[in-house]
Amino acid sequence: MKLEDVKSITILGSGAMGHGIAQVCIDAGFDVIMRDIKQEFIDNGVAKIKDSFAFLVGKGKKSQADMDAAMARLTTTTDLKEALKGAKLVIEAVPEIMELKKSVFKEVSDLVDDDVIIATNTSTMSISEIATVVKNPARFVGMHFFNPVNRMKLVEVIYGEKTSDETVDILCEVSKKYNKVPVKVLKDRPGFIVNRISAPNQAFISAMLDSGTIVPDEVDTTMKAMGQKMGPFEIADFVGIDVFSHTLEYYSETLSKEFKPGKYLTDKMNKKELGMKTGKGIYTWVNGKAVIDGSKTSAGIGPMEFAAIQINEAVRVFKEGIAQSTKDIDDAVKFGMNAFIGPFELAASMDPKQLTDTLNNLSTKFGLDILKPEPEVVDGSFKTMGK
Numbered sequence: 001m002k003l004e005d006v007k008s009i010t011i012l013g014s015g016a017m018g019h020g021i022a023q024v025c026i027d028a029g030f031d032v033i034m035r036d037i038k039q040e041f042i043d044n045g046v047a048k049i050k051d052s053f054a055f056l057v058g059k060g061k062k063s064q065a066d067m068d069a070a071m072a073r074l075t076t077t078t079d080l081k082e083a084l085k086g087a088k089l090v091i092e093a094v095p096e097i098m099e100l101k102k103s104v105f106k107e108v109s110d111l112v113d114d115d116v117i118i119a120t121n122t123s124t125m126s127i128s129e130i131a132t133v134v135k136n137p138a139r140f141v142g143m144h145f146f147n148p149v150n151r152m153k154l155v156e157v158i159y160g161e162k163t164s165d166e167t168v169d170i171l172c173e174v175s176k177k178y179n180k181v182p183v184k185v186l187k188d189r190p191g192f193i194v195n196r197i198s199a200p201n202q203a204f205i206s207a208m209l210d211s212g213t214i215v216p217d218e219v220d221t222t223m224k225a226m227g228q229k230m231g232p233f234e235i236a237d238f239v240g241i242d243v244f245s246h247t248l249e250y251y252s253e254t255l256s257k258e259f260k261p262g263k264y265l266t267d268k269m270n271k272k273e274l275g276m277k278t279g280k281g282i283y284t285w286v287n288g289k290a291v292i293d294g295s296k297t298s299a300g301i302g303p304m305e306f307a308a309i310q311i312n313e314a315v316r317v318f319k320e321g322i323a324q325s326t327k328d329i330d331d332a333v334k335f336g337m338n339a340f341i342g343p344f345e346l347a348a349s350m351d352p353k354q355l356t357d358t359l360n361n362l363s364t365k366f367g368l369d370i371l372k373p374e375p376e377v378v379d380g381s382f383k384t385m386g387k
């Protein structure tokens with residue numbers, strides 16, 4: 001199959017991700033059939049696509065004629081058979097429940113020809129495991145978009161154990177056609193590339209909250225003074241303490257027990273103080289804004305600490321063979337996290353001893369072995385990794 005063969009794309013689910021994927025596909029000239037289980041969910045997704053296009057028309061970034069032409073490429077249905085008619089590529093964005101995904105893929109796989117590519121937008125699940133229910137696992141692949149899909153450039157294209165190179169290559173071509181940056185993920189390890197690289201910093205945040213000696217306001221004020229839009233604790237509240245804790249829980253089951261959410265987060269969960277959405281989390285939230293005391297900065301925790309942890313994990317990701325190159329890891333972080341610079345690019349000008357000392361200090365202070373420096377960080381050889 002070639003890129004030219006992919007004319008029509010079927011999208012399963014019209015929620016936060018499904019409608020966003022549909023939007024970028026129709027905008028790039030693909031015909032799309034979007035399927036959901038209830039008409040009201042579809043109507044909601046279509047309304048969001050229209051709103052987003054209308055916003056772009058209002059800003060002069062898109063013409064009304066282009067918007068109308070894109071909308072004309074979108075068909076919707078609640079009927080799965082109809083949704084799969086003529087599809088060469090099916091992208092799934094249904095809720096993150098393994099049994100649901102498996103039942104959807106079994107049904108889809110029974111209804112389509114063997115050469116149709118079936119992709120899942122799962123953020124956490126094993127591609128190889130979901131692939132056990134499809135007829136042709138060589139054509140089954142992960143296609144991990146980032147939220148909001150119309151603004152985030154990265155797409156992680158993830159191999160399951162049996163995914164063919166051809167399948168991954170076509171999806172990279174498709175992603176480029178709708179102006180995304182595809183990065184190949186060679187192994188379906190937890191968190192793939194981007195989320196995995198953020199994982200130890202999440203554990204670090206949990207440990208700081210438990211320490212009782214770190215003031216979130218001070219750390220966030222420091223990070224914002226260095227140009228970040230939001231501080232790390234503020235982001236945790238913004239994402240939701242429940243989502244943040246579930247992610248840590250998942251990594252504690254799949255990567256290391258040290259990721260387990262600490263007492264502070266668990267107490268917040270029990271009290272249903274879940275961050276912005278409940279008006280209280282690490283911070284109190286008023287009118288969509290965290291009330292942060294910005295009068296003091298943090299003496300001990302700042303960009304160096306977060307960067308060192310991220311660089312160390314990027315080294316692990318490369319060593320585990322999850323990414324093809326250090327450039328791919330840098331691209332993934334830049335385009336999946338809207339970062340100015342990737343971890344290897346950043347590390348190129350850093351002193352290995354400073355990184356090593358920072359990581360050793362943090363590991364000892366917060367009792368986390370996952371923060372210990374990798375040998376390649378200690379001896380500085382991370383600077384030439386993959387070269």
Ligand SMILES: NC(=O)c1ccc[n+]([C@@H]2O[C@H](COP(=O)([O-])OP(=O)(O)OC[C@H]3O[C@@H](n4cnc5c(N)ncnc54)[C@H](O)[C@@H]3O)[C@@H](O)[C@H]2O)c1
Binds near residue numbers: 016035041095146147
């Ligand atoms: N929201 C994010 O930030 C984000 C980011 C990356 C990946 N993801 C992943 O994308 C997937 C979807 O997440 P979401 O946030 O869009 O969820 P969502 O709950 O907003 O939307 C899921 C939609 O799927 C529909 N649905 C349920 N069963 C279906 C079926 N059998 N066929 C078709 N549609 C069905 C639901 O009615 C709902 O409209 C999940 O796997 C999630 O992990 C989410």
